[in-house]
Amino acid sequence: MKQDARHLVNKCEKCQRHATLIHQPAEPLNVMLSPCPFSQWGMDIVGPFPLAPGQKKFLLVSIDYFTKWVEAEPLARITEGKVMKFIWKNIICRFGLPRELISDMADNSKAEEYKTGAQDCT
Numbered sequence: 001m002k003q004d005a006r007h008l009v010n011k012c013e014k015c016q017r018h019a020t021l022i023h024q025p026a027e028p029l030n031v032m033l034s035p036c037p038f039s040q041w042g043m044d045i046v047g048p049f050p051l052a053p054g055q056k057k058f059l060l061v062s063i064d065y066f067t068k069w070v071e072a073e074p075l076a077r078i079t080e081g082k083v084m085k086f087i088w089k090n091i092i093c094r095f096g097l098p099r100e101l102i103s104d105m106a107d108n109s110k111a112e113e114y115k116t117g118a119q120d121c122t
Contacts, residue, residue, distance in 0.1 A: 010031055034065035038095035041065070043087075060086050064095075065102075070111045 009015045034040040042065060047058035056074035060083065063070050071090040075082055091098060 002064050003039050014115075016072060035099075037066045038064050038067065038069070038091075041091060041101050044077075064090060078086040 007017045032040075032042075040110075041062050043060070043062045045058055045060055049057050049059065051057050052074060054074075054077040058075045058078055060075055061070065071094075073086050073087075073090065087101070091101075106119055
């Protein structure tokens with residue numbers, strides 16, 4: 001019976017996904033250093049979440065690597081214009097022009113728009 005249960009669990013996709021075992025090899029943590037406050041920011045888009053008021057289902061998040069200060073804004077849709085407006089309003093106007101903006105550059109972000117927007121700021 002124990003062997004039958006093990007066989008059933010090994011075949012069940014949900015059991016494999018939600019098991020307590022970690023299926024990734026261990027990796028060392030990387031230290032992210034920043035020379036001074038608000039000079040290096042990390043950005044990412046989280047979601048989709050269940051709909052919030054205003055049809056907002058995504059969250060645009062930026063974190064300063066030195067102070068760990070978080071800026072976030074809910075979005076209904078992800079567009080280059082909204083991301084650039086977020087950077088301008090929540091980072092540049094409040095803390096100055098950062099030395100570095102780090103993003104994973106996923107499909108929802110375009111490198112050229114960021115470069116053009118950054119050149120417009122200088």
